[in-house]
Every structure is written in structure tokens, then in C-alpha cells.
Amino acid sequence: MNYGICNLSIIPLRIEPNDISEMVSQVLFGEHFKVLEMRKKWSKIRLAFDNYEGWIDNKQFEEIDEETYFELKTSSSFLAAELIDFTTDEQQNFLTIPIGSSLPFYKNQQLVVNTKNFNYEGEVYNGKKPKDSLIEIAYKFLNTPYLWGGKTPFGIDCSGFTQMVYKLCGYKLLRDASQQATQGEVLSFIEESEPGDLAFFDNNEGNITHVGIIMNDNYIIHAHGKVRIDRIDHSGIFNVDTQRHTHKLRVIKKIV
Structure with missing residues (x-):
């Protein structure tokens, strides 16, 4: 080898x-x-x-x-x-x-x-940071342009964003959204979630294709066009600019 x-x-x-x-x-x-x-x-x-x-x-x-x-x-x-x-x-x-x-x-x-x-x-x-550090570090990537396969502030995709935020806080996530969805503990409702938990979204075929990080007060930070903050409800992500739902909620996972 x-x-x-x-x-x-x-x-x-x-x-x-x-x-x-x-x-x-x-x-x-x-x-x-x-x-x-x-x-x-x-x-x-x-x-x-x-x-x-x-x-x-x-x-x-x-x-x-x-x-x-x-x-x-x-x-x-x-x-x-x-x-x-x-x-x-x-x-x-x-x-x-x-x-x-x-x-x-x-x-x-x-x-x-x-x-x-x-x-x-x-x-x-170095080492593990408290869970509230996840949102603090996520803000560092705000307005980063979306780039398929990207992992940096010059371009990042949805799962690259969540993986890097968790990595910087000392936690391991897998690379793709569908892989990350296999990790952690399932939460039944948004109300059970805490800032730093992950929300996963699926397409019409039921495949998980998107992930974001839950924030306080029913907001989510995720990479869609750019790293941005939108609303989240039981249906999914509600885009604050276009005033419509863009992603269908599948599951919420507690990793930390």
C-alpha cells in the first residue's frame, strides 16, 4: 500500500x-x-x-x-x-x-x-469545541458561493459546509449528505432540535440530497447558491428572498 x-x-x-x-x-x-x-x-x-x-x-x-x-x-x-x-x-x-x-x-x-x-x-x-461553537463557526462561511465538491470559503457545497463546520469543532462527519444522514440520533420534531443539529432534505425520488445546520428560532444555515440563512418549518426550507419552499424536510439528526 x-x-x-x-x-x-x-x-x-x-x-x-x-x-x-x-x-x-x-x-x-x-x-x-x-x-x-x-x-x-x-x-x-x-x-x-x-x-x-x-x-x-x-x-x-x-x-x-x-x-x-x-x-x-x-x-x-x-x-x-x-x-x-x-x-x-x-x-x-x-x-x-x-x-x-x-x-x-x-x-x-x-x-x-x-x-x-x-x-x-x-x-x-484543536480538540472538541462545545456545541454552540458550531453556529459561530458556520457564520465564517456565510455568503460563500456554492460549488459542487467544494470545501473552502472560495466555494462549498451543502455537505462540504456541514462537514467542515463540524471538523473545525472537532467532530467527524462523512462527506455526502446521504452519508451524513446515517450518523447521529433521529429527532421527531423541529421543536426537539438545538442549534447545531442537522436537517436533511430529499428529492421527489426520496433520495437525501441536501443538508443544513439548524439555528435558533426556526432558522437554518445552508449552502444553496451561497451559504445563506433561511427559515425552516415542518415542510422544509422557506427561502426568505423568493418567499417559497425550496427543500422538502426528511429528517433531523442530533450528532453532538
């Missing part, structure tokens, strides 16, 4: 091994993974954080050994907390990184990617 780590800011994770294939997610700086299959130009990987699989360009990651992979998997997780910041290597080369980027082996503003040392002076998140 081969292993790798992302040494660039944001790289696309694609469904097929070519540049015009659909982007299903992104790999952020410092994220590590297993390499399931390696071809001349592309590698199929499985991310350590959520076991999500896809193809990345061989020019956009570095290989690491098995020992380093398992050290990363068992070491304490440190994440960049600034919306956008930068890290520098020993030659003072400058690399921009987004919020949620991993900081491998972080200590005293120093981190190590493969065998290269980096300096990062920004705010860092």
Missing part, C-alpha cells in the same frame, strides 16, 4: 482520472490518504479523515511512508482557523492555505509535511 499527503493549498478530487471529470470533493493542505491505485498521471486515493475516494493528479501530492501515515492518523489534529492565511517553508516560499487545512505534527507554530518544515503563525483549532 502507498500513502500520500497534500502539499498544495486546495486540489480537486475527481470521479474519474482526467482533468475534465466531475469534481466530487477537494483535498486541503496537510490532508493525508492511502493511494489505492497509481497510474502514470493519476492516483486513486482514500482520505484518512472520512474514507472518501477519488482521483487526484500525481503532480499535486507527495508520497509518504506507512509509518508517517499512521503517525498522522493517531496524532492530535491541528487545523488552520483563519479563513485564509499562509504558511512558509524553510526557504521562505509562501503557500496560501484555507480554513480547515491540516497542520501535521504542529508545535510552536511549526509543522512538517513529508520531510519539509513549515511555519504557520495563524490561529489554530
